[in-house]
Amino acid sequence: MTKLLLTFILIAGLALTAAAQKPDTLKRTKATVTDSLNHRADSLQSKPFKPGLLSKKDKIIIPDTLHSPHKAVIRSLIIPGWGQAYNHHYWKIPLIYGALGSLGYYIWYNERDYQGFLAVAKYQRDPNYTNAKYNNYIQQYAKYPNASIVNQKDYSLRSRDLCILGFLLSWGVNCIDAYVFAKFKHSYSMDNNLSDVHISGGLLNNPLSPVYAANFNTFTPAIKLTITLR
Structure with missing residues (x-):
């Protein structure tokens, strides 16, 4: 009898427990919100880096090397001072023409004296010799000894040759100056890199x-x- 009563109480308790559990009438909403923006995949594909070598046709241009020493020296060879003007060293042009002009004048001066004393020496050897261009030399120096006239003639010739050599050297220095200063025109920097x-x-x-x-x-x-x- 006792077992039957306990069984009845257990069944009744289980029935009441099942009746107490009612289904939830509220629907759960999704916590996640979908993005309204459509994402597009990147259409550009990265290419692997492949280091290449410069071909002979490729030319690297550095702004500081656009000043050409070749142009400077060619211009100074053609016209003295043109290379200095190309280098923007205008103050050197009067010095160049002053030196070349002075040497050019002394070339003409010594050449005139050489031809005049040569005419005097010829007149002393042959009184019938005439030279209308240097007649004033003949009249002025014919009375001097022949040895003095010959020495003066040789001195004028030597001075003329030295002036010609100086003229050519001055022209060459003009070309060298144009080349050197064009070479180093933009070969230095004004930055604060003192690592050297x-x-x-x-x-x-x-x-x-x-x-x-x-x-x-x-x-x-x-x-x-x-x-x-x-």
Whole structure:
């Protein structure tokens, strides 16, 4: 009888528990919100990097090297001072023409004296010799000894040749100057990169003083400056 009663109570309790659990009438909404923007895939495809070599047709142009030394020297060969004008060194042009003009004048002056004294020397050897262009030389110097006339003639010839040589050298210096300053026109920078300049301290040994273990007077403090040219 007792077992039957316990069984009845257990069944009744299970029935009440099942009746108490009612289904939830509220519907759960999704917590995630979909993005309203449509994402598009990237249409550009990256290509792997492949280092290549420059061909002979490729030309690297550096703005600082556009000033051509070749143009400067050719222009100075054609017209003195033209290369300096190309380098924007206008103050050198009067110096160039002053030197060339002076040498050109002395070339003409010594050539005139040479031809005049030559005419005098010919007249002294042959009184019948005439030269209308240098007649004034004949009238002025015919009374001097022949040895003096010959020496003066040789001196004028030597001076003329030296002036011609100086004229050619001055023209050459004009070309060299144009080339050098065109070469270094833009080959330096004005930045603050001083990596090629190193300053360090050091000690200089005095060779006239003996070195002892505790004698520091034989050494002189010094500053060492090292400049590396590129």
